[in-house]
Amino acid sequence: MLFDTPTSPPTGHIKEAIRKIEQKTSDFTGVVTLVYDLTIVKKPGSMEINVAKSNTNSIFTLHYNIYLPTNQQVIEESPKDPVVEVRDILCMNIPALEAVKPGSHVKEFTLGVAVDFGESKTVQFKQLVEKRTNNVSITKRLLRSGKLLAYVSAFANYGGGHVYIGINDDGKVEGEKITLQDRKELQEKIGKAIGSMVWPDNSYTQSEEEKRWQINFVEVKDARGGIVPSTFVIVIYVAQCLGGVFTKEPESYEIINNEPRRIDFPTWRKLMIEGLGEKEDKSDEETNDTHYKAKVDEILTELLNDNCEWSELKKAAENAQTTHDEVDIRLICLSKLIKFCLRKGYYENADKMFKEYEELLPKSSNVELFEIVEQYLLCFQERSKGNYEKSYEIASKCLEKLEKIQPGIVSAAFFVLVATVVNIIAIEKCNRSEKNSFITQAKQYYHTAERHLENVHGLEAARADLKHKIYVNEAMFFSGSCLAGNKLVNFDASVISKAQAQKCFDKSHDIVSHDMFPLSEFREIQYNLAQSDHFYRHCNSKLTVQQRMKKALKFAKRAEDAASDAGLREMSQYAKNRVTSIQEEIENCSL
Numbered sequence: 401m402l403f404d405t406p407t408s409p410p411t412g413h414i415k416e417a418i419r420k421i422e423q424k425t426s427d428f429t430g431v432v433t434l435v436y437d438l439t440i441v442k443k444p445g446s447m448e449i450n451v452a453k454s455n456t457n458s459i460f461t462l463h464y465n466i467y468l469p470t471n472q473q474v475i476e477e478s479p480k481d482p483v484v485e486v487r488d489i490l491c492m493n494i495p496a497l498e499a500v501k502p503g504s505h506v507k508e509f510t511l512g513v514a515v516d517f518g519e520s521k522t523v524q525f526k527q528l529v530e531k532r533t534n535n536v537s538i539t540k541r542l543l544r545s546g547k548l549l550a551y552v553s554a555f556a557n558y559g560g561g562h563v564y565i566g567i568n569d570d571g572k573v574e575g576e577k578i579t580l581q582d583r584k585e586l587q588e589k590i591g592k593a594i595g596s597m598v599w600p601d602n603s604y605t606q607s608e609e610e611k612r613w614q615i616n617f618v619e620v621k622d623a624r625g626g627i628v629p630s631t632f633v634i635v636i637y638v639a640q641c642l643g644g645v646f647t648k649e650p651e652s653y654e655i656i657n658n659e660p661r662r663i664d665f666p667t668w669r670k671l672m673i674e675g676l677g678e679k680e681d682k683s684d685e686e687t688n689d690t691h692y693k694a695k696v697d698e699i700l701t702e703l704l705n706d707n708c709e710w711s712e713l714k715k716a717a718e719n720a721q722t723t724h725d726e727v728d729i730r731l732i733c734l735s736k737l738i739k740f741c742l743r744k745g746y747y748e749n750a751d752k753m754f755k756e757y758e759e760l761l762p763k764s765s766n767v768e769l770f771e772i773v774e775q776y777l778l779c780f781q782e783r784s785k786g787n788y789e790k791s792y793e794i795a796s797k798c799l800e801k802l803e804k805i806q807p808g809i810v811s812a813a814f815f816v817l818v819a820t821v822v823n824i825i826a827i828e829k830c831n832r833s834e835k836n837s838f839i840t841q842a843k844q845y846y847h848t849a850e851r852h853l854e855n856v857h858g859l860e861a862a863r864a865d866l867k868h869k870i871y872v873n874e875a876m877f878f879s880g881s882c883l884a885g886n887k888l889v890n891f892d893a894s895v896i897s898k899a900q901a902q903k904c905f906d907k908s909h910d911i912v913s914h915d916m917f918p919l920s921e922f923r924e925i926q927y928n929l930a931q932s933d934h935f936y937r938h939c940n941s942k943l944t945v946q947q948r949m950k951k952a953l954k955f956a957k958r959a960e961d962a963a964s965d966a967g968l969r970e971m972s973q974y975a976k977n978r979v980t981s982i983q984e985e986i987e988n989c990s991l
Contacts (some may be wrong), residue, residue, distance in 0.1 A: 447578045459663060459671060461652040462766070465598075466644060467554035469521040469561065470861075470917055474554035487672055488691055491558055492642045495696045495720045500560035500613055509620045509633045514571040515564075523563035524551055527568040528576060531651050539585045543593050548636070549647040549857050552594055552613065555638035556645035563772035565634035566620070575620040575631035582618060590615060598665060600643030613638050644669075652690050693728055696720040697809075700736040704743075705865060705920035705967040715741055720982045727763045734760075742784050743922075745969030750781065769805055772798060783821050784970040788828070788884075791821045809859060812852040812866055819845035820873050823882040839895050846874050865918035869907050872923065872930045875904035881933035883926070885977030898938040905934070910981060922964070925971050928959035932978050936985070953982045 429722035464477040465488060477486055488494055500522050506515065512981035526548075527542050542548055542565065566576040578586075579667035594613055614637040617793040620628045663671070702718070703713050734757045741750035757774060764770045775798040795818040802811050819842050826838030847871050854862045871882060876900035880888035888896065910929070912918050916977055919927055932955035935948050943951070960975035 417467040421786075428523070433755050435734060447599055459652050459654045460660075460669070461650055461668075463651040465646045465648050465650050466555075466557065467550045467647070469524075469554040469558050469914060471521060472519050474524065474550050476550070483672065486644075488695075489593040489642075490644045490669060490673055490725075494642070495692070495716075497559035497640070497699070497716065498719065500555075500562070500637075502637050502639065505562045505616060505618075505635045505637060506564075507618055509566075509573045509575070511573055511575055511620050511622055511628050511631065513573055515567060515573065518571060521558055522555065524561070524563050525563045525567040525569060525571065526551075526563060528565065529575055537585060538576065539589045542586070543589065546647065548590070549593060549597060551636075552597065552638050553645045553647050556599075556612075556641040560639070560640035561638055563638070564638040565636065566631075568632060573620060573633065575628065576634060577630050578617065578634070579630060587615060590636070595649075598644075598646035598649055599838055600641060600645070611639060664977060667807070684911045690693060692724055694734060695860055696724075696729060697732050697736075697940075698859055700733065700929050701862055701865070702920070704736055704740055705922040707921045707968070710740065713737065719940060724757050726759050728765055728770070731760055731764060731773070733756060735773050735777060739780070742777070742781050743969050743970060745784070747781070747785075754778075768801065769810060772805060772810060772814060775801070776810070776817060778816075779817055779821070783817070784823075788821055788824050792818075795821060807852040807855040809853075809856055809862055811864065812849045812856070812870075815845045815849035815852060816866065816869055816873065819849065819877075823873070823877055824884045824886065826914060827882050827884075827886040827888055842877060843895070846870055860915070861917060862914055864911050865920060865923060866920055867911055868917075868923045869926070869983065871904040871908040872926045875901045875908075875930040876933050878904065881937065883974055885929070885933075885974050885981065887933070887937070887981070896937060901934055901938065905930070921966070922968070922971075925959045925962050925966075925968070925975070928955045928962070929971075929975060929978065931961065932956040932982070936978075936982060946986060949982055949986045953979065953986065956982055 425429070443623065464479065464488065466477050466489065467474045467782050468477065472595075477489075506517065509515070527537065541684055548563065551561075551563045555563075567573055583720065591613075599612070616635040617632045618635055619635060620631040622628050650668055652663045652668050653660040654663055655661075700713065700716060701775035704717055714738065717737060718735060721729055734753050734829050738753045738757070741747070741753070754774075754777070761767060761770055761774065775794060778796045779791050779798070782788070782794060795814075798814070799818075804816060805811060821887045822845060823842040826835050826842055829835040829838060849866070853863055853866055853870075876882055878895065878897045880896040908919070932952045935952035960972060960979055963971035963975050
């Protein structure tokens with residue numbers, strides 16, 4: 401790189417240039433490549449950038465231009481993510497999802513009134529903030545940022561979905577002012593823009609509009625039910641289209657004779673699927689299989705934690721087994737179905753599935769891992785029945801087995817469960833020495849669970865949910881309480897810390913605000929239980945004791961109502977325990 405001045409530029413300029421080059425390199429290669437494979441040497445009048453020569457064929461992708469949905473946004477696949485994740489999308493090696501049907505969108509909207517549904521992996525809201533001018537039509541405003549095409553890519557790569565244009569982030573209906581000419585232009589130009597995207601086998605044509613996408617203009621009404629003139633919510637339906645839908649061709653390069661050359665899409669796709677060497681790595685099939693299992697686990701867990709219906713979870717489990725009919729997938733599905741039954745208190749149904757699980761277990765490709773999952777479920781079963789000592793006994797026998805598997809989601813989940821059980825037992829112990837021993841164990845297990853999550857890469861939703869679980873239960877712990885609702889008496893308060901409890905809540909809030917992973921419906925019940933304990937225990941100079949107790953009661957009742965509505969037997973009982981004890985406390989305060 402030659403400088404265009406007779407002498408070298410100021411040192412500050414060179415440093416800034418190097419910093420930007422390193423940052424850009426790190427963005428798509430990661431830190432390891434930056435450290436070991438890139439060297440920048442300053443010379444008089446020039447700067448030399450050396451890239452280590454790889455002993456294998458390589459391609460360098462700057463932008464995949466493929467998107468996936470989260471619960472509140474759509475995110476572009478990062479070049480730093482494992483290649484196998486993109487390969488899974490291209491090869492349709494992902495769990496089968498029930499596709500969103502055309503015409504299933506909401507068809508009634510009232511101006512200024514919030515809708516009764518929220519954003520999700522199949523629903524996104526968008527409000528055009530830029531005002532219409534003579535030079536900028538609504539179509540240009542909609543397509544200018546490229547965000548609409550990102551929604552189309554994300555929904556198509558998942559289960560399909562709807563984009564509601566004219567609804568703000570809070571779900572409030574604002575509507576969009578649209579003329580007849582606007583409608584014609586929107587149909588034509590949105591169709592052209594979507595048609596220019598890269599679809600599987602590149603066979604997309606505008607004649608397939610009814611199959612791939614639809615645009616609907618839903619009239620907005622006022623509070624009295626009258627039509628608001630020229631005001632609509634634009635609903636764009638995107639159909640599920642597996643195999644990889646890109647906003648445009650991926651930006652990827654290969655080095656030929658020391659020169660970067662852009663790779664065309666057909667070549668890039670072939671390289672991604674078949675591999676770069678003459679022979680595909682023998683472990684690729686195993687890697688793909690591992691990723692599929694992880695995705696199935698994550699999808700079923702998400703349904704479970706959103707308090708889904710039995711039929712919905714069972715259908716998702718059946719779909720997961722349609723493309724991969726193997727023992728390990730069946731064991732994953734059984735574990736989630738068993739957990740559903742245990743949360744609801746359907747113990748007979750759980751026992752039947754436990755028998756099937758035990759029969760399949762010896763045929764698994766990872767017996768040790770699924771044995772631990774089975775012990776986790778048995779431990780959970782006894783806890784849900786109130787047999788805490790029995791639950792602890794099962795867990796204790798399994799702790800040695802945990803050392804034989806790689807730390808990750810399963811081991812972290814097990815340690816959280818053990819910690820909650822130990823915390824409950826600690827509060828029930830009368831002997832001070834025994835009580836302190838169990839309190840110490842509980843604290844250690846929560847810490848171990850968090851440490852094991854540090855080994856989890858990918859599976860962001862599952863990781864975030866487990867973090868929420870750890871922090872919520874730790875908040876109870878530092879409030880001198882436990883999941884069951886029992887509380888330490890004041891003279892046992894060495895563990896009680898308002899600051900530590902608040903720190904746990906703050907960590908949970910950070911996951912929502914920074915990582916964009918909100919509490920699931922199930923986890924929100926536990927969060928309300930923890931908030932109830934927090935107000936019950938910790939003094940607040942602005943509130944009287946009775947006011948604190950009323951706040952605690954409000955959160956406990958909120959948890960009780962949600963648990964009762966969802967039919968969650970164990971959580972419902974734990975919430976009732978709190979309601980009863982708090983009401984007694986309020987009565988005592990009134991005397």
